[in-house]
Amino acid sequence: MxxxxxxxxxxxxxxxxxxxxxxxxxxxxxxxxxxxxxxxxxxxxxxxxxxxxxxxxxxxxxxxxxxxxxxxxxxxxxxDPGGLGQMDMYHQKNISIAAGVIVTVLIVGAALAADWGTIATQFPGPHEQNRLLGMEILKRSMMIFETAGVTILTGMIASIAVALSIKNSVEK
Amino acid sequence: MELLITALIIAAVLFGIGLYGALSQTNLVMIMMGIELMLGASMINLVAFWRYLHPEAFSIQMFVLIAMTVMALEGAVGFAIATQRFRTSGTVEMEESAELKG
Incomplete structure (x- = not known):
């Protein structure tokens, strides 16, 4: 249906x-x-x-x-941000198309062949979902969530360090 | 069952398009766009598994939040590398970045 x-x-x-x-x-x-x-x-x-x-x-x-x-x-x-020059921005096009198609076919094949068991019909409403996700974050997955926070901080520091001008560090 | 399979097929096609983009593009920012599409496809899978198989397991939604964090960080670090490449070589074309092979 x-x-x-x-x-x-x-x-x-x-x-x-x-x-x-x-x-x-x-x-x-x-x-x-x-x-x-x-x-x-x-x-x-x-x-x-x-x-x-x-x-x-x-x-x-x-x-x-x-x-x-x-x-x-x-x-x-x-x-050429406007694309007016019709620049060619591709390489290894045939290999890329083949890789994309093969991976798609493999994943679709696996999705169709797998036995997914019974489909859930009962699920929490929006308010209950938010409450349960909050409880998950504050209880069992708290360390993982805090790790995500530290990872964001590390990413920010790494981004700034990478993007700093080399000229400035040479002058010092 | 058809709802889960439909969501998985949509995610598979998006993943394939993202993989094609990441492999075929010569520009760093376009490669990042391909990776974003692949991560988006993985998030569709996660949400579909949560909704149709285990709606009681909120660790799956937690995993989606982590995937979103990875997407944001991939963007930030990728743009930092693009900024540095543009400063040093005047371009973000990966064809001209052979020295990064090490």
Whole structure:
């Protein structure tokens, strides 16, 4: 039986795939970044369709910000950000297509062949989900969550250290 | 069952597109976009496994939060490397970064 959830899953799944494909099919870097933004928003909506409300909203908010920053970086660092020069930005194209297709077919094959057991019909509502996720973070997964915090701090320090101008350190 | 399989197929196709992008692009920022797509696909899988197989296991949602952290960090460190590459060689084309092979 085709449910509303399945129809929404297919619509927004196809949107995520279409925009994901457009990322690598346009010459304009700004369009690439906006396509990736649209793909990530479609993934966030897929989370909402699968009734993971908190993660869906978080995904849309985080990726909206990250992709906007990515668009700025692309305009800064690309030789031809508008795509007017029709630069060729590909290498090993046939190998890449083969790798992408083979991996997709293998994963789809595994998904279809596996015995997934019984599908859950009972699941917590949005308020209960937030409470249980909070309890998970504050109890069993507290160390993992704190590790994520330390990892973010390490990433920030590493990013600043890598991006520092070499000229300044030579002058010292 | 068809809901879980549909979500897994969507994630598989997105992962394949991301892999194609990461392998075929010559620009560092475009390679990062491919990696972002692959991480997005992995998160769809995780949410589908949580919703349709183990809705009581919130460690799966916790895992999605960790994957989002990895995505943000990958962006930050990747842009830092791009900034340094642009400063030293004036380009972020990976074809011209053969000396990074070590």
């Amino acid at each position: 085709i449910s509303v959830q399945l129809i929404l899953l297919i619509i927004f799944g196809l949107a995520a795939i279409w925009f994901g494909w457009r990322v690598f099919m346009t010459s304009s870097m700004v369009r690439s970044a906006l396509s990736l933004l649209a793909s990530m928003v479609a993934i966030g909506i897929l989370f909402l369709v699968m009734e993971a409300e908190f993660l869906g909203v978080l995904q849309i908010m985080m990726m909206g910000t990250e992709m906007s920053i990515m668009a700025i970086f692309m305009m800064m660092y690309m030789m």
